[in-house]
Each structure stands twice: as structure tokens, then as C-alpha cells.
Amino acid sequence: MDAAHSSAAMLVSNYVFPNDLHVHWSMMIVLYPYITGLVDGAFIIAALYYLFDVKSLRPVARFSLLFALAFLCIATLPLLLHLGRPERNFNMLLTPSPSSAMAGFGYIYAVSMGVLIFIILFVFREDLVELRTTSKGWLQLLYRAMTFDSIDLSKKALEFDRKIIRFLVGIGIPIAVVLHGYVGFIFGGVKANPTWSTPLMPVIFLFSACVSGISAIILAYIVIRKIKGRSIDHECIKTCIKTLTLFFIMAFAFEMLEVFSHSYLKSGYHHMVEGLLNGPLAISFWLWQVKICSVVPLFVLGVVGIFKIRADLYNLIAAIVSVILLLQVLLMRWNVVIGGQLMSKSARGYTEFHPEWFSKEGILAVIIVMAIPFIILFVLSRIFPFWVADNETNLK
């Protein structure tokens, strides 16, 4: 056997290139695809209702749009915290290099934000017009601005609104796909890294985005409704879980396909990938991401899909599965982003990553960044009514 290609021989000295000892893309770059994934998944729920007429999703459709907005607002924050020279961030928009995948981010982000805001304004227009008449002071001014000073709620105007919403959601889907597929391509386009450079990467990112976003909507809906002591629409949860099951099967299948392809094709630096998954990532990948957070929920989703379960238990299981799947996607981002960088390009060794607490990319910063969207969501709840009235929820 050729020694240069034998995994044992390659790893004997655990040699890491001197510049590879430091992991340059750390926790903020784990958060960034996680956040855009949440946005995308939440948007999918809204799109299923507004474009594909999945009526049972009505209770969460509006909320998921606001949820997406809250997270989209901070999607750039981890990137700014990560940049060495954040004050130069506008260089990306002012002097983008057309050959770089990363250069497109500013534009894609701006377009997604614009489309999402317009969708929200049109979806909520009826309520906003009503709120405008009942509110006073600066709030009224805000509602006037958000309704473009129009109070036309005639049947014709509302019908026109619906057409605009369908159009905007229609173009919103490809934009959402590009937004997150692009994030996957940022990694997939790095040929120097054998775990990243696969055309499957954008696909995996997209499906896992849907998984995390839908899980987040299910969890947020159940938790908020429970806290408020209001009823939970069982049909809605069931539809969400079914959608979630579909996307999760796809996501997990592609994740495993990538691992399987590496080990079956044995091409390039497969020994490094194998060594990575079975070495430094053995716990975070095989145990947590695959066994605990993928196989277990897959089994549970199978059970709730086949057997008839009473509503309150179903909702409890839905919430628990959502938590596990949110963790699954976070782990997947971690294992891809940080795990991928643990392999030295020397193909002879692995470096280590030790998260810090107080640096600008540290654990505390991560907690703060992830708390901000909930503050934004709270502010949004003061402006937009999250839920449709309870008596309207069961559209049959």
C-alpha cells in the first residue's frame, strides 16, 4: 500500500501547518448561517400559507413573517463582530469583487430585507389601518407611515393586497433560497477544505435551514400561547410537524449522503475527513448531531406520524422535538464551520478550538446576539398583532 495515502501513515506526526493552528472562523460564523437558516425556515411556513394555500397554517403564518424579520434584522451582526476591520464593511457593497461568492451578501441581504418588509406591510395592512384609527401620538404616525397613509379597506383594495402578497411571496421564495443557498456555497466553494468543497453543501444548508426555522416557529408558537394561556391550534401544529418531518428527512439524508460519499469514494483527502469525524468531532458529530439530535427525533416523528396521539401530548412532543432539532441544526453548523477548520491543510493533523467567554466572538457575545432578536420580537409585538383572533383560527 502506498504510504503517502495510508491514513495511519499520514496522521502519525499530527503535523498542523503553523498558520492553521488558529481557527479563524469561530462561533460568530456558526451563528450566521444558523440565523439566516431560522429566517428561511420561518419564511417557508409563511410561503406555504400565502402562496401554496395551506390553510391550516393560518395561525402561525403572520407570526412567522415577524419572526423572520426579527432574526433577519441581526443577521449581519455576527459578521460585523467577526470582521477584523468592521468599519470597512461597506467596502463589500462599494467595491465588490465580482469573482467572490462573499461579495454578493450585501445585495442578497438587502433584497431579502426589502421584500420581507413589504410582505409584512401588506399582510398586516388591514390590522394596521384599524390600529391607526385607535392609536394616538407617535404610534399613530408610525401606523400612518406603515400603511402609506392609505385607509382604503374596500373589497377591491384587499383583493389587490392579496395579489401583491402572492407576488411578493412568490419572488420571496427564490430570494430566500438564494440567501441561504448562498451561505452554503460560501463553504461549498472553498476547494482547499475537503469537508466543505461539495456541491451538496448549499442543499444541506437549505434543508437544515427549513428544519431550524420550522422548529423555531413550532416552539415559539406553543410557548407563547401557553404563557398567554391561549389555545393552541392542533391542526396547525400537525401541519407544521408534517412539513418539518419532510424537510428533516431530506436534510438528514443529504448530511449522511455527504459522509457516505466521502468514505465510499475515498477520493482526495477522505482520510482527513474520516479522521476528523471519528476523532475531534466524534462526540459533537456522531453522538450529538447524528445519534441524539437526528436519529431520536426521526424515530419520534415517525411514531407521531403513524400513531394517533391525543392533542395535548402531541403538542408536548412537537415542542420537545423542535428543541432537539434546533439543537441539531446548531450542531450541524458547528461541525461544518468549526469542525471543517480543525483539519490542517497539511493533511497530517488536526488543530483544536477552545471557545472564549469574553472576546467579541466569545460565548457571552453569542448569547447577547441570540437574545437581541427576541427583544426585537417583543418590540414588534407592540406594533403588530401576532395572532389572528382565536375565533378565526379554525378555517375549515
Add this chain to the structure above:
Amino acid sequence: MNRRSFVKKVLNGTIAGSLYLVWPMGGDGLEIPEQIPGIRGQDYDILNQKFVFIVDITRCIGCGACCVADKREYNVPDGNYRTWVERYVKGFSDEIYVDSPHGGLDGYQHPRTDIEEEIRDTFFVPKLCNMCKEAPCVQVCPVGATFTSPDGFVLMDEKRCVGCAYCIQACPYSVRFLNPVTKVAEKCTWCYHRVRKGLLPACVEVCPTGARKFGSMKDETSEVYKILKGPGVLTVLRKEMGTFPALYYEGARREVI
């Protein structure tokens, strides 16, 4: 001569004398001889240049002088390396043992003692920027801070760099790093500032054995021209990456990555 006129004359003399000190002395005495012919004192046709770097592995003795010269030339922060030297040890079982403590900055003064089997072969491999024709770092830079100059050098504009580290991820040779002081990406430039003055890169100049060779392919008398024109076998690192490096290795074993 009274005291007043004496003081006056002394003062005038002092001023005149000090003026002589600031008078241009001419820099001829400090002129460093041209090391790359055909550059100094001539129009530099930036569109018509081709430079080549060759590392002769059979000549490298692992003294680390190149690494020291490089660190001093650019004030490279500790723990980061524009260039480094690796030590390869190959055992009779075909095991490969590689190390590069401090990037070889201290030189390899002692043999490895942790290898139990009988050693078949050992050699040193200096690493630096490969100056790829299809440079991944240039491709991925979102702001165009990394660019290929018309004379074939992959360079960095540190005033444009946003410090996203995408180039560091993209470089298959790991020759880039994020400077902890300036917070921007940094890389080996083959001492472009020296080359434009007809001087050899710092690491080439200090190499005591001629393991690092640099020169212009426009100069038919240069060593690199003769090597490339000759029948000797040259290799590049990680050919499968499709980067087409302008850095060649002479005598590199295939274990070298």
C-alpha cells in the same frame, strides 16, 4: 580681534559648518549592488515580466535564516508565518513524520528523538506563497483587497482588507494569516518592494546554500531561467487544486504537501 567679533565668527562658522552637514552627500556609498539584472535604472515594463521562485529541497539545511530574515523584513507577529521550514523524516516503515516548531525560526539544531524506528531519509521543505496564476485567495476576496499584479505577484492592499479571513480559508497552502495587530490578512509577497528595486527577496538573499532561488525569466543568464530551460524535474505543491503555482520545487518527494 575683539571678543564680539570672535564670537560672531565662531557662530557664523558653526552655522556654515552645520549647513555642510545637511548638504546632499550623494548615496553612492550606500548603493547596494543590483541582484536582479535589468530592473534598476530602467523602465519597468509591468506587463512584460515573469518571475520564478524555485526551492531546491536537496540544498536546504534547515538553518532557519530565511525565516528570521522574513520576520525582520516585515515585523511578522509571533505565531504567524509568511514563510516557514518543515522537517520531514521518513522511516523504513514508510511512516512520515513532519514538524515545524516555531515555523523553523530557531533552525533545526537537534534531531528528533521521539521516532523509534530506523530513519530512511530526512529533508527540509521551505514553504512560502505559491503565487498561483489561478489564485483562490484572489478569487474569494469580497472587496478586491487581494489582487494579482500585472507582473504576476499576488499582493494585498491592507487598506482595503476587511479582515473576513475568507482568503485564509481558500489558500490551499495556508500561507496566509490574520495579522493580530493590523487585523487584516497578510501574506508573503516574494518581497515585491525589493524586487522592484532589483533586489532579491530577503529569504533568498540570506539563504546560505542557495536552496531558495529567485529570478526573472526575461533574463537568460539567471539561474532560474537555466533550471527551467534544463531537463531537471520540477514539481509544484498540490497540483490537484488547479492553482498553477509559480513556485517550483526541485527534488521534492511526493510526500511533500
